[in-house]
Amino acid sequence: MDNSKEKKLKLFAANVRKLVIEAVYSAQSGHPGGSLSSADIFSYLYGDKLRVDPLNPEDPKRDRFVLSKGHCAPGLYAALSHRGFFDTCKIKEFRQCGSMLQGHPCRACVPGVDMSTGSLGQGISAAVGMAMMGKLDGASYRVYALMGDGELQEGQVWEAQMSAAHYKLDNLTAFIDFNGLQIDGKTDDVMSLGSIEAKTRAFGWHTIMIDGHDFSQIEAAVEEAEKTKGQPTMIVAKTHKGKGVSFMEDQAGWHGKAPNQEQYEMAMAELDAALAALEVEA
Amino acid sequence: MTKMATREAYGKALVEFGKDPNIVVLDADLSKSTFTMLFQKEYPERHFNMGIAEANMMSVAAGMSTCGKTVFASTFAIFAAERALEQVRNSICYPNLNVKVCATHAGISVGEDGASHQCVEDLAIMRAIPNMRVISPCDAASTRLAIRAAIETPGPFYVRLGRLSVEGVYGEYGDETEFTIGKANTIREGKDITIIATGLMVQQSLGAAEILKEKGIDARVLDMHTIKPIDTDAVEKASKETGAIVTVEEHNILGGLGGAVAEAAAETTPCIMKRVGMRDTFGKSGKPEGLLKIYGLTAEDIAIEVEKTYARKMSLAK
Ligand SMILES: Cc1ncc(C[n+]2csc(CCOP(=O)(O)OP(=O)(O)O)c2C)c(N)n1
């Protein structure tokens, strides 16, 4: 990845992280941890990869993205609004009465949201359905999905993986945000996942392990997925929950908690400093 | 008239209306039983077996429908409405997607497989989900029309189908005036009491009306093929004109047809009522006809309940 593209994506991600904190702070509710751990994946997709058009969000030819871990809606809304699907000032209305920004993604409410999610395990199946129809119609769009590592404890995820391999969905690329945490603590303490890599491989997916905060690695993996024929690709992205806000990093406690005013100011100061440093570099 | 199970009529309707390239059909390793195999033979590229994974199937159907498809998803009622309930609710109904859940082997007339396979709760469960329409046709002709109506009406549907071959009520090719979603069909006029039935209880109720005629009771019979939206006007009219209603369903008496009719009557014109159905109990193995006897769902049983209800109406009128 060339320097200017990486710079562009880092700036996109810095803005996404700020919008995530803004959303959760305004609502005094929501899920910052997983939104921040996925911020670089959201930013790569909406800042560069996806062939989507904010002026024509329903274009049948568009690439699809399904946020299977729907609780990370702040991250998705941040990326969509930063990409221009709706005004970033709406982010402050997240989770409020009358707002289009529901607590979990609602496809009928928000332009650019391809599937309503929130109940873990279902989004990956919907993405499988979209990819199957892409094949049936001979369409050129690609389908992306993002799951949590805790989400893998849902049996439906494995049903979905089996069906994607069976139907040879090489137009489907899924990410696992492998941050090692869920609500009650470490995934390995709550319900061990064993080797995610070995499991997804055994389920017939081309599997790539990456650092989920490194744009070159994200891009290389996505491009490898595009070249992979006859099977879907799983990108297992090692991440840090809460990434970018030091006091939230790798803390299960920040899964679904809003910062108070003091914490908000600390978080914003850190994110603003990171953004300013990037802008100086540029 | 030839007998046919509503599940078979469903498979035939899929073939008849399935020329539309936007129609796709999913099944979960039961295509021979649900009769989606008929569609599979005709249009193999648009039929997808999802294996024994009903939860995945429902969410896959939802994803497909976002790509502009009319998606039929079939399995047994117990697995469609209960194993995959939350997927039907969150993946299909909440986003209001164009998925038709066509569930076969509903009720106790499944027979020998027994209680694990006899779904007697689906009407109540599916009816409680916002955006969902619930249809329960009684014969082959009305099943065909129900499937056509479901294709023509965007949004989620639950269509309840049976395993057992049943007599035709409407004739081999009923015309379209005989099936409007949300509009009950009066299939027998009567002034003393109204029997409101759904599914294969319509045939049994017609039999009951014949028995009652000999006893001097003139029973009206309604085919309430749409459980949701329930035909409130027809219920109100029955209440006003006949003063007593007996509902009959091959389903728990809690929350299904009886529940829906009671709610409609209570909010319009209340009257004497009796719910005939499974009395909050699971089914058992046996021949379907034998089971209908055990659980009081034959024409003779229905006639007895109607007669008692009519007597209650008459004693109150004194
Ligand atoms: C079916 C279901 N069960 C439970 C929940 C409640 N829930 C929301 S987030 C979450 C933990 C998710 O952990 P993970 O998938 O690892 O997400 P991340 O760490 O990326 O936030 C749980 C249990 C849910 N949304 N859906």
Ligand SMILES: [Mg+2]
């Ligand atoms: Mg996690």
